[in-house]
Amino acid sequence: MAVAKFDIPEMKDDIEIPKLREGAMSHIKSFPAPEKVQDFMGYPHELGEDWKERAIDKMGELLGKYRSLKVFLDACVHCGACTDKCHYYLGTSDPKNMPVARQDLMRQVYRRYFTTAGKLFPKLVGAKDLTQDILGDWYNYYHQCSECRRCSVYCPYGIDTAEITMAGREILNHVGMGQKYSNEILGKVQKIGNNLGLPGPALIDTLEGLEEDIEADTGVAVKIPLDVKGAEVLFITPSADYFAEPHVESLMGYAKVFHAAGISWTMSSHASEAGNFGLFNGNYETMRAVAMRIRDAALELGCKRIVVGECGHAWRVAYSFWNTLTGIGYGADDPFSVELQKQLDHNYPQPQHICELTNDLIKSGKIKVDPSLNDDLVVTYHDSCNVARASRMGTEPGGQFIIPRELIKSVVNNYHDMADGTIGEATFCCGGGGGVLTDDLLEVRVKGALPRATALNNVVKEHKVNFMAMICAICKAQFTKVLPMYGFDMSMVGGVHQLVSKAIKLEKAE
């Protein structure tokens, strides 16, 4: 991969606030989406003569539709609390990667066209005409935000930069400046069923291979069922789990859990993807179209439960949006949802996270584990941003932090958290989320991983940690690529169910 050379930031003892370097990342340009990709999504592929009108119209439409966006653009008092909270600013030193500056890229235009003061006295209120240069800045810096929402935790007004980034990308798409990576994937998931573009026969071949591997390893014939009508659980997981390392280890872990607990389950070739990049683009219709595949699969297969695998933003979409998007969830009683609601078993959370399911099974003794089988490991846990700050798990507040840790500690004997302020609600993004996980943004990804790498390095030094567990396919892919550049071995990175997979006890057939 002919990637432009750049310096890997130096990892210090602590996460330090860097001196500003203006324009340090202004050269970054994610590849634009080509014509056929934009066509499929219903967007133009280049700026037309009326680009400015289209952009302002779209902005007006979004401001009318999402009250949050208007509040966020109005409420900021430039207090500066967010400035040193973004991993991309900490890793790149570029002041435009400060959350407030990222917001101001849109705020200046908002003020010019949508506020009285900005219409009459633009210079007094920092309002600016929308120009192609500003649009270029949007394209550049809205693709250096992983929509991780860490800044929103520290903002006294709760301003969520992620929503502004999403709106920015939606406007960019609307004027013909789409991003190749995300939009190509959104085409594949809708045409083929998953982000990878893995067709049915390849999926069957891959899953059969994994069944062979589990049997060769354990002597137990664990199945990974596909498109089985009447299975109790419809299991939805990111397609990286079929394809990539170390993701596949967790897939084998989920299969062993279902097998050991005697729960009938299936995956779906129609909905063979948990990920939903519609969230990243901020387009409700796209997000809904992608989510509908899962509803369709649940109805077709007649499943009573829907369980979601290790995928951060998928869990955000599932937990926070499925109910209103597609009627999967508690208590929806509109006609659209009634059929599905009747079918689902409401003794269980709908949807349920695989960590909650496995944790419950271990706690209730329905599956047995031997944590000493992981005694070669000293483990820490990376909270994935979308799970940590945009969803929950289980019935208690903070369950999204407690349940994965409880589960890990039940299958390993050696566990140490990273420092406060870098985990839980304050977790640092892996640096590759929100549509940034592409080779053309490698410099952004490597630099954005600096805070997490620093926190990891400290528990490696202090506690000899040699494994960082996580529950997100993007985090796994990002860390296996960038952590080696900071001197870590890529085998340190893996899923929570990779640990479960090693510790779980399977009954051998008589």
Add this chain to the structure above:
Amino acid sequence: MPMVDIAGKEYEVDEEGYLIDLSQWNEDVGKFMAVEEKVEMTDGHWEVVNFLREYYAEYQIAPAVRVLTKAIGKKLGADKGNNKYLYELFPYGPAKQACKIAGLPKPTGCI
């Protein structure tokens, strides 16, 4: 889209140098891509590239990493059927780098 000249013939490639029309692929194209990737092709490399092309012809997608390691293990011996060996051959990652040399589209997703 950019064009590249390989052994006197023009080929269309994408921004990252992946071949657009995979039916145009031949060994010269593979060798050219390998030079671009700074990969020195050995028999082991060609085994991987040829397997990728065969698998793609059957399934219209590159094989999952696990499928690839198993196939290479069967062909070249169990000691080579692992991720480590593939990364030695293709340091930027077997999925992306070997696919480029094999003339296949780049696999994308959360990988």
